[in-house]
Amino acid sequence: MKKFELTSEFITNVLGTKLFRIKALIEFGDVSAGELGGYIEKEENLAQDGNAWVCGNAEVYGNAWVYGNAKVYGNAEVYGNAWVYGNAEVCGNAEVYGNAWVYGNAWVYGNAEVCGDAEVCGDAKVYGNAEVCGDADYSTVKGFGRIFRTTTFFRTKDKAIGVNCGCFYGTLEEFRDKVRETHGDSKTAKEYLMLADLMEYKFSREMDVEEEVNQ
Incomplete structure (x- = not known):
């Protein structure tokens, strides 16, 4: 049994692609039967099984696929060959495209962009004006700190290094300052500072390689 259908309501995006608003046919997850969702190009963009859903003004098109328990909402766009699945959420004005994968419990929101061959997974959060492009621009480490939290390091659009650790979001230098302020000279502080150096x-190093390739 299908869980949704394409309605006759549609929009045409900036690429000239016609996207149709979807409508739930049955109740699933936190979606009610008859509820209107977001916009997709074709049925293949959203799985008919599972609790995955596209809602708000979100758009999914091209060969992109949303499945599992994933959600795409707000003004978010998922397109190209991108996959969003698991319990992942893409929202706000975020864009996921290229061959990117967003999965696990990952969140991508704000004005963030995930593209290329990048993978955002686990408990990672990418937001603000961050841009994650390919494997070289994103690293997640687990098991550090007093509660063994996940820390995500990524390259921002202005080529700086951004850090997301728990409720903290900022630059690498701001991260170091916060670590010293919170943990003083403890073993936890030393671990985080060594991680920041790494x-x-x-x-x-990766930026140096890129420059050599482009010369």
Whole structure:
């Protein structure tokens, strides 16, 4: 049994692609039967099984696929060959495209962009004006800190290094300052600062490689 259908209501996006608003045919997850959703190009963009849903003004098109328990909402766009699945959420004005995968419990929101061959997974959160492009621009480490949290390092649009750790979101230097302020000279602080040094080296090395390739 199908869980949704394409309605006759449609929009045409900036690429000239016609996208149809969807309508739930049955109750599933937190979606009620008869509820209107967001816009997709074709049925293949959203799985007919599972609790995955597209709502609000969100758009999914091209060969993109949303499935599992994933949600795409707000003004978000998922397109190209991108996949969003698991319990992942893409919202706000975020864009996921190219061959990117967003899955697990990951969140992508705000004005963030995930593209290329990038993978955002686990408990990672990418937001603000962050841009994640390919494997070289994103690293997640787990098991650090007093509660063994996940820390995400990524390259921003202005080529700086951004950090998301728990409720903290900022630059690498702001992260170091916050660590010293919160943890002083403890073992936890030393671990985080060593991790920051490693990520700084990692991203600077990759930028050097890119410059050599482009010369």
